[in-house]
């Protein structure tokens with residue numbers, strides 16, 4: 001399912017992913033579908049239940065409400081700040097979205113650009129990193145959140161996390 | 173060449189994962205050992221939470237036919253030990269096989285399987301699967317040309333045992349994976365007799381691994397169970413064979429599993445469609461017993477294999493034994509593959525044949541009945557040593573020809589070597605062989 005990787009294996013440490021998911025509050029989801037049975041809709045709904053504000057961005061659905069949030073045509077039209085841009089577009093289209101995020105980074109306070117599972121654009125990532133943004137590629141924030149909070153394990157998945165520490169119980 | 177960079181691997185060693193994978197302390201109480209969640213159902217926060225669980229939009233528990241927290245610990249542990257993406261546990265090894273094929277087989281579909289499988293699998297594939305209009309082509313998978321020739325356009329999978337029960341056959345996983353993948357088939361390996369301690373099928377190109385956890389994983393003969401582990405690396409969308417994962421699923425309002433869940437698709441489908449509708453769920457108590465067993469898997473397998481090696485060498489040199497089929501013996505045709513695929517250890521289940529004046533069938537049965545320490549029963553992978561005459565028991569349902577190709581001809585005796593004191597095992601087999609021979613001589617007079 002993933003695009004042909006341009007570089008080597010992508011490796012992100014659990015502590016890096018945890019720090020990102022802990023620090024961001026507002027996520028602009030670019031390329032979200034308003035259809036409830038699409039993967040992007042699943043991710044938005046999940047992240048909302050975890051306390052994130054998710055702002056949908058999709059020119060085709062601009063003006064519609066998706067899961068209680070108004071959808072905007074482009075990142076620059078989103079009112080207020082954005083901590084993270086989550087890109088649900090293919091690798092080629094992701095380049096332009098990343099450039100828009102770079103251009104808006106000071107206005108909007110954007111810290112992180114996250115390209116979805118299966119999406120990798122090394123050139124765009126290099127531009128964003130050079131502009132001081134943190135970049136994650138080929139990962140899903142829903143899956144990573146679930147993995148790091150032991151929820152993915154409920155489905156029988158290999159979280160790769162081994163720990164003898166007692167987590168703080170979270171009642172969600 | 174093995175697959176590089178399996179992203180499911182961790183920096184932790186096998187023994188650490190045997191004990192810890194999936195089993196962090198329970199956060200509410202701090203309970204260190206995995207609790208047995210002996211309950212059927214789970215309270216929803218509200219209607220929206222319930223809806224998002226039923227729509228597969230959130231992770232969580234609904235009803236224990238689909239998923240249970242104790243079973244989930246075992247699933248993650250098995251996924252970790254096999255370096256896979258996810259696992260689905262179920263009621264038995266046979267249930268795991270149905271669950272696996274159910275994910276992608278339609279009526280009229282076919283697959284290729286080894287003709288040297290556990291007899292119960294040959295019967296399941298050859299008889300019961302036909303009722304679903306699923307068709308197995310059973311071939312000698314040592315003959316790679318025969319495997320290639322058996323693949324028809326309707327074939328979707330290739331199925332072998334890494335170390336076959338009971339014949340001691342070690343499958344040549346690497347070229348078999350290549351043949352399967354060239355034809356766009358999913359390569360399924362039953363790793364029951366090798367266990368992930370001896371063999372790592374995903375390193376050799378397997379896409380799915382099935383287990384009867386009833387055997388070495390639980391290890392004490394207490395608990396039935398099965399599992400299918402997904403590598404997460406098979407491209408279900410590469411051709412139109414795997415509509416079960418790539419076509420819209422009407423029960424989930426047209427959701428497409430592979431597109432929505434990516435490398436989580438197979439395991440999600442196995443729970444939320446497979447277990448939901450086949451209903452062959454693993455009991456939480458069995459998952460707990462199996463987790464306890466796995467905590468000592470490496471220690472037990474070392475001893476199982478060491479005892480088996482010594483018993484096999486003893487029998488190979490015994491005057492009343494005609495032949496021994498154990499890949500740990502240097503003369504065995506599978507010795508080389510045991511070095512490559514099993515780290516040089518050949519497991520603890522193997523067969524031998526008895527010399528005798530009367531027919532092998534009677535001699536085989538007599539040896540079995542003459543044991544005092546080996547238990548005469550239909551299981552393998554127990555702490556206790558076990559003995560069986562397959563032709564008169566577990567392979568009874570097969571034709572003579574099927575029995576011979578599966579390595580279970582009339583004279584064959586199967587052993588599953590346990591963890592007892594080696595000398596006691598040797599003494600028991602020695603007295604049983606002599607007693608059987610004496611009875612055979614008497615019968616011949």
Ligand SMILES: Cc1ncc(COP(=O)(O)O)c(C=O)c1O
Pocket residue numbers: 264265266267290292293333337362364365383384385386396397398551552
């Ligand atoms: C190699 C192998 N596969 C599958 C099975 C079936 O497992 P179960 O008896 O748990 O259904 C067995 C059981 O003997 C086996 O030995």
